[in-house]
Amino acid sequence: MLRYLLTEDDLGAVRFGLSPLCELGLSLRAIRDPSRFPLQVGWLRRTESARERLDMRVLGALIDERLWTPDFLNPRPTSPLTRLEDELAALAATPREVFRADLVGVHGRVPEVFEGSSRRALARIVRELTRLWETCFEPYWPRMRAVLEADIAYRGRQVAQSGVATMLNGLSSRIVYEHGLLSVMLRDPTERARPVGGEGLTLVPTMFTRRASAPIGDGPPMIMYSARGQGTLWESERVANPAAVAAILGDARASLLTMLGDPASSTELAVRLDVTPSAVNQHLRVLRAAGLLTSSRYGRSVLYLRSDLGTALLEGATG
Structure with a gap:
């Protein structure tokens, strides 16, 4: 611990x-x-x-x-x-x-x-x-980095909406934060307690940790945790679209709108849909121009997210 x-x-x-x-x-x-x-x-x-x-x-x-x-x-x-x-x-x-x-x-x-x-x-x-x-x-x-950057964007939204404590408790079932104490349950049976002491705690999403990892020695405070969204990284994804939305936008754009409840890059979306990034980008530009998506740059990637209007469209079709 x-x-x-x-x-x-x-x-x-x-x-x-x-x-x-x-x-x-x-x-x-x-x-x-x-x-x-x-x-x-x-x-x-x-x-x-x-x-x-x-x-x-x-x-x-x-x-x-x-x-x-x-x-x-x-x-x-x-x-x-x-x-x-x-x-x-x-x-x-x-x-x-x-x-x-x-x-x-x-x-x-x-x-x-x-x-x-x-x-x-x-x-x-x-x-x-x-x-x-x-x-x-x-x-x-590029596709790995897209997943990692999308995870960071998701955690940032959690902090903005619910606070740092909620974000920390959502990183892993092996990580618990309460009243200034962040506990990481590791396979190492050694009990260690370490004040952060102004050094700053760094959180690192990764593809190769199942729950949570940390330095073995007394290095700078850092936790490596499993990034979200890995399940679809190597396989194409079938998306169930509301028929009414697909009839208006077409299956490809309806799929993108349905998938973008969480931020994602065009590279990640292309992998998930098993299409080329250029094809995805064409659809994303149209959806953004229609006000159904928002976009923001994070690192080397542009992350897309369904707008309130896009969400209302989906909810209206399934309500």
């Missing part, structure tokens, strides 16, 4: 971030034990042949049988716009003592493949993580 102690100022300073390096490191969980990550079976199937060409002796030594990864693979992101290149540069510069301590924290020792020069070991890790990214992540990152 990990407990973060938050003052009122700490609560007001809670922020979100995205970390490509976190996704790389945590993806090793799904690679090692696919049965525990059913929502990522589509990704595992698509990347199976590419992963056969990677040095799994290096990557496999970054995770143990508990599916723990060293903290140097889970840097605290500074924003939703964090770049992998910057994170890998920081990883390569990890001090020797930190590198070794983080490995010992996972394995109880430094794995044989990383013995000797820490600088050479880090260079091998960066090289294999780069290859993992280029072959298994880069082709799919």
Whole structure:
């Protein structure tokens, strides 16, 4: 159990971030034990042949049988716009003592493949993580990032509508916030209590945590939690539309209007409907021009959301 102690100022300073390096490191969980990550079976199937060409002796030594990864693979992101290149540069510069301590924290020792020069070991890790990214992540990152950014947008709406406490309690069944105490139920049996103390708590949505994860050591306050909307990431989605709305707008636009009760990008919507992003964008422009959708930029994506008028149209057709 990990407990973060938050003052009122700490609560007001809670922020979100995205970390490509976190996704790389945590993806090793799904690679090692696919049965525990059913929502990522589509990704595992698509990347199976590419992963056969990677040095799994290096990557496999970054995770143990508990599916723990060293903290140097889970840097605290500074924003939703964090770049992998910057994170890998920081990883390569990890001090020797930190590198070794983080490995010992996972394995109880430094794995044989990383013995000797820490600088050479880090260079091998960066090289294999780069290859993992280029072959298994880069082709799919736009759709992954769209889901992660949509999750952050959803949590932001929760804060605006119901407050930070409600948002925190909705992150996971393993996360409970009450009266300044944020409890994270981890597989680690160690009891830890840590004041946030003005450092700021960062929340990081991820594809590769089933409930909630946190740093093993005494790093900056951070919680990684399972992003919403992963269930449709690798499969096309059939949407039930009100017949009256479909008759007016057409099936494609009615489907989009029905789906956009929560924010989503054109990339995510294209994946869910199994169509091209350009086709989705054409329909979104028409719906927005008609006042049925709103849009706002978040990070690199434009997120769309059904407007009050769009909601009234759907409700009127089903009422």
